[in-house]
Amino acid sequence: MRIESGFDRRGFLKRALVLGGALLLSGCDQLSGSESFRRLLFRAETLTRTAQRALLGPDALAHEYSEADISPDFRANGSTDPQDADYLALAADNFRNWKLKLGGLVERPMEWSLDELRALPSRTQITRHDCVEGWSCIGKWKGVPLKVLLDQAGVKPGARYIVFYCADTLDETLTGGAKYYESLGLEDANHAQTILAYEMNGETLPVPHGAPLRLRVERQLGYKMAKYVMRIEAVADFADIDGGQGGFWEDRGYEWYAGI
Template sequence: MKARPERPRLSIPEPHRRGFLTAAAGLFGVSALGGCDRFAASPTGQRALKAGEDANLFVQRLLLTPASLAKEFPDSQISPWFKPNGTIDPPDRAYKALSAKRFQDFKLRVDGLVERPQDLSLADLRALPARTQTTRHDCVEGWSAIGKWTGVPLSEVLQRAGLKPNARYIVFHCADTMEYAASEEPDEAEEKSAEKTANPGMESRPEGAENQASDSKAAGDEAPTDVDEAAQGTPVRYYESIDLTDAFHPQTILAYDLNGQALPVSNGAPLRLRVERQLGYKQAKYVMRIEVTETLNGFGEGGGGYWEDRGYEWYAGI
């Protein structure tokens, strides 16, 4: 019988005590400063935040095996309402056209460093092996909700496509436009960039925005409504990324159902990433394309996700 080829895994370096202590010290320093936005936006603050993120990744990978599971709950603890996070109704015309037909024409594109690029309909995805898990969503803003998710394990989709040897990261391209990029004067662009990184706790929300998203500082004032896209500039859409260790974790799924029903638009229809050992902003909604890559350079501003490009941790482990 022919031996089954070993699935690729991200190579994680052996723990280094001095590196860990340095990272932990950086993490403590940031926590002691509380929510000091000015420090967090400074080069020194950014280095300290990066050290804290490295410590987070180091400790979680040191203490947990790749198969260690996030806690799952009985159905009796499912939240009566699963609060939406991020965008709640993408304004993009292409998405609205798919939604109007209840995603009958939806195709998930899987490409990049794969042997067999895929275009998978919802019917194709539902025909693959499924997993159901009742887990808690922890938002960086401090709220939580428990939901019952059903979807296809990401590992099934990646195995179907076949990873090339240099595959390292999985990038999720989403339908929702967060803002529009336009030509700006250098000073103006620099000022706006500083504003984007000045609120690492996402505390600021518009008054009366309870019906807007969480996990997104600008759900009410940055994400556009139904507008003339061509007149606004280049759309900057939400994206996220994970490494192969998390991609092949058994609880990492592409969810198409929530609490036994088709995923609502406000919660990410037609397809939402669930990577249960990480914070809410990693759970990308409205996933349209999965790209396998060797590096995160060239995506957004290179941080590995929309909010990561604005100062948040790439590895948001819990």
């Protein structure tokens, strides 16, 4: 069920996040380096998450659209042509030797080939992708629900987050050459619309959009939807992973929870 109100809540929160990101990334070094400012951002993120949970509930679905609504040109976000040697070798062989690994705090570490993932229960959804830069597109995605994989592996009680490790190293001049990664809390990881997509608009997922596998978490902004996923890990905390904020862009000032 979609909740309507006197304003577009998704649009309102998206604009607020865009303004917040712009503040952080526009050269306001004194603010972004301030401990009190960081505490303010953390409280705002917590408020956003709490408000969304209170208004929509943990199981509420993002709006799904019809085939007629699919955008004729779906813009590719983030990196679109990874040049990492390991990734290029896998892509050259149409990902036949690629395997998704799932480990960390699980009872049974697992791995799946692309064919094995395709043989598992799947979900198809037509949803809107909202980018923190302010643009949106509607696309059709098919993939395996993340919950199916987590259930197969058996997540241990101590796990609180699911971390996604990706193949793409972003521009060294901008980021220092770090690989992309992201994370979700268990509630969002187990959501019905959280899938690992291997098809887009009825075709095999193309490289610019994250082949062979990308995350779709439809109630959050686009930077949460990691592309080129290689490995998944269940963890108790992400403080010791890279910059310690739970994601590539989060380590650079974005909010960890990007709910819309």
